[in-house]
Amino acid sequence: xxxxxxxxxxxxxxxxxxxxxxxxxxxxxxxxxxxxxxxxxxxxxxxxxxxxxxxxxxxxxxxxxxxxxxxxxxxxxxxxxxxxxxxxxxxxxxxxxxxxxx
Amino acid sequence: xxxxxxxxxxxxxxxxxxxxxxxxxxxxxxxxxxxxxxxxxxxxxxxxxxxxxxxxxxxxxxxxxxxxxxxxxxxxxxxxxxxxxxxxxxxxxxxxxxxxxxxxxxxxxxxxxxxxxxxxxxxxxxxxxxxxxxxxxxxxxxxxxxxxxxxxxxxxxxxxxxxxxxxxxx
Numbered sequence: 001x002x003x004x005x006x007x008x009x010x011x012x013x014x015x016x017x018x019x020x021x022x023x024x025x026x027x028x029x030x031x032x033x034x035x036x037x038x039x040x041x042x043x044x045x046x047x048x049x050x051x052x053x054x055x056x057x058x059x060x061x062x063x064x065x066x067x068x069x070x071x072x073x074x075x076x077x078x079x080x081x082x083x084x085x086x087x088x089x090x091x092x093x094x095x096x097x098x099x100x101x102x
Numbered sequence: 103x104x105x106x107x108x109x110x111x112x113x114x115x116x117x118x119x120x121x122x123x124x125x126x127x128x129x130x131x132x133x134x135x136x137x138x139x140x141x142x143x144x145x146x147x148x149x150x151x152x153x154x155x156x157x158x159x160x161x162x163x164x165x166x167x168x169x170x171x172x173x174x175x176x177x178x179x180x181x182x183x184x185x186x187x188x189x190x191x192x193x194x195x196x197x198x199x200x201x202x203x204x205x206x207x208x209x210x211x212x213x214x215x216x217x218x219x220x221x222x223x224x225x226x227x228x229x230x231x232x233x234x235x236x237x238x239x240x241x242x243x244x245x246x247x248x249x250x251x252x253x254x255x256x257x258x259x260x261x262x263x264x265x266x267x268x269x270x271x272x
Contacts, residue, residue: 002110002150005215008146010114012138012208014121021125023197024190029175030130033137036168037121040144043160051151052218057238060195062243064156068163069250073257075168079175080261085269092179095191 004061007048015041028082028092032075117143128189130180134173141165155230174193 014037021034050060050077086092120140124133141164148157236242 001104002106004218005212006110006114007147007151008215009209012137012205012212013118015208016205016241017118017125019204020197020201023200024194025125026187026189026191029132029172029179030125030133030189032174033124034135036137036164036172037124037140038110040141040164044147047148047151047153047156051153053216058233058243061153061156061233062237062246065159065237066246066250067107068159069254072163072168073253076261077257077264078243079171082175082264083178083265086179 004048004052007044011041011045011048014038014044026093028085028094028097029079031094032078032082035078036071036075039067043067049100106150110147113143113146113150116140117147126190130176130189131173134169134176137172138165138169141169157235 018037018041021037022031025031025034028095032071046060046064046067050064054060057060085097091097115141120136120143123136124140127133127136141160144156145160145165147152148160237247238244
């Protein structure tokens with residue numbers, strides 16, 4: 001059987017790769033992709049903990065379903081914002097979207 | 103090395119390599135396609151964790167909906183950022199260092215994880231029946247379920263509103 005720590009180590013690696021994408025990418029859509037990777041790492045963690053430690057109740061699975069719904073909402077709103085910014089200011093580069101920066 | 107371990111290592115390697123490609127390839131459409139591969143690797147791991155239902159949900163929501171939505175958004179906004187422009191900002195080295203530190207910290211915590219062995223599932227795997235009942239049960243998870251549905255509706259309405267073409271004279 002696969003040890004629990006393998007799943008946790010993979011999730012940690014996936015999370016940091018996603019974090020690097022969020023921090024280093026210039027394109028706003030690529031930043032959203034990094035966020036998706038981070039959310040997936042969290043889901044993997046949740047499901048591994050559920051399976052190994054609490055598989056007698058459904059809390060972990062319900063938590064993952066809620067995270068999925070939040071991810072879908074987040075990506076819908078995020079892409080709508082990016083498309084709207086693209087329409088008005090014709091850019092998708094995060095460092096050029098600095099209207100609220102002072 | 104048992105069978106599940108080999109499957110885990112293969113799926114983990116594919117997922118990690120695909121994730122690294124997602125954050126490094128210069129062409130964003132390719133990054134979207136690598137993202138699909140990474141999400142599929144996660145789906146394989148979900149099956150390995152005895153939850154086929156969530157694996158199907160992962161394919162249906164993440165790969166079908168989210169990844170395709172992202173690729174469509176990439177295609178809609180291609181004109182402003184050509185693939186030859188630098189795709190990572192000048193702070194990328196600092197970002198990579200910070201990520202390495204965070205990964206070291208996380209792995210240090212993971213090393214203390216209990217060496218739990220998976221308990222035998224009572225019903226071979228979670229039945230969708232029990233999950234569906236728990237989601238609408240007053241003593242179960244009806245509150246998170248309803249909040250998630252309200253959130254989804256609000257997000258969809260908000261997304262339509264934000265992305266709507268501005269009216270003339272706006």
